[in-house]
Amino acid sequence: xxxxIIDYGVGNLRSVQKGFEHAGVEGVHITDDPAxxxxxxxxxxxxxxxxxxxACNLRDSGMWDVVVQAAEADVPLLGICVGLQLLASxxxxxxxxxxxxxxxxxxxxxxxxxxxxxxxxxxxxYPRSSPLFEGIxxxxxxxxxxxYRLIPEDGSCIIGSVEHGVPFAAAVQSCNVYAVQFHPxxxxxxxxxxxxxxxxxxxxxxx
Numbered sequence: 001x002x003x004x005i006i007d008y009g010v011g012n013l014r015s016v017q018k019g020f021e022h023a024g025v026e027g028v029h030i031t032d033d034p035a036x037x038x039x040x041x042x043x044x045x046x047x048x049x050x051x052x053x054x055a056c057n058l059r060d061s062g063m064w065d066v067v068v069q070a071a072e073a074d075v076p077l078l079g080i081c082v083g084l085q086l087l088a089s090x091x092x093x094x095x096x097x098x099x100x101x102x103x104x105x106x107x108x109x110x111x112x113x114x115x116x117x118x119x120x121x122x123x124x125x126y127p128r129s130s131p132l133f134e135g136i137x138x139x140x141x142x143x144x145x146x147x148y149r150l151i152p153e154d155g156s157c158i159i160g161s162v163e164h165g166v167p168f169a170a171a172v173q174s175c176n177v178y179a180v181q182f183h184p185x186x187x188x189x190x191x192x193x194x195x196x197x198x199x200x201x202x203x204x205x206x207x
Contacts, residue, residue: 001203004040007032008061010054011046016080019185023192025199034062042202043070045179047082051091051107051148054082055099064100071102071177076202079179081146084172087179088150102177105152114165117147122162124170124182130159132171132178132197140190142170142182149181176205 003020005013005028013030020028028044037043045067047054058064071077079087088099091107099107110116121141126133149168152158160171160180171180178198184191 001027001042001199001206002040003028003042003044003199003202004037005030005044005046006037006058006061006063006067008054008057008063010057010082011048011080013046016044016046016185019192020195020199023196023199025196028199032061034066037063038066038070040070040075041206042076042198043067043078044198045077045079045083045086047080047086048145049082051082051085051093051099052095052097054086055091055097058086068100068102074176074205076198076205077102077177077179078198079177080185081181081183084179084181085148085150087172087177088152091148093148103150103152103157103172103174103179104154105150107148107150109148110146110164110168111166117145118164119145122164122170122182124160124162127158127161128156130171130173130178131201132159132173132180132194134197136190136193136197142180142184142187142191144170144182146181150179
């Protein structure tokens with residue numbers, strides 16, 4: 001099994017890789033080589049910082065089309081934090097920026113009146129079941145650090161919901177595309193369980 005963590009100059013990639021290692025998932029590597037990502041059995045799209053910068057870096061790295069083509073070929077994909085936001089059709093951070101469009105919708109700033117950024121532990125509920133949360137009880141807490149949220153056009157893709165002033169998507173799934181707004185690698189045993197679940201999703205597809 002071969003899971004590629006995309007290195008496009010955004011995010012603490014080593015912490016994500018170590019999370020998978022602690023979760024017992026083998027074959028996870030960090031790469032900035034589009035060809036190696038294209039050949040992977042599973043892909044992880046991490047990210048921190050601004051949508052605009054992440055989107056520009058992803059294009060400049062040559063990974064943009066690789067991610068879209070892999071998703072269309074049913075390769076399991078896991079977006080983390082800004083990696084979730086990039087799945088939107090458009091991001092509205094310091095302007096209007098094109099997203100990958102794999103989960104149609106907009107990435108918008110959290111509403112006025114709530115503490116921004118949203119930092120710390122918050123509980124997640126499950127509007128619908130998903131293998132990504134298999135074995136993780138509803139209402140468990142995960143670690144969030146963000147100021148923007150994904151608002152999908154089709155709410156049925158939301159597999160995890162969190163409330164910070166208002167409810168919004170903590171996790172989404174569209175066929176083989178999964179993504180979480182929180183940081184599983186910083187979310188203790190439950191976050192590692194989620195990473196192990198993604199490893200099993202990839203393994204089942206390759207078996």
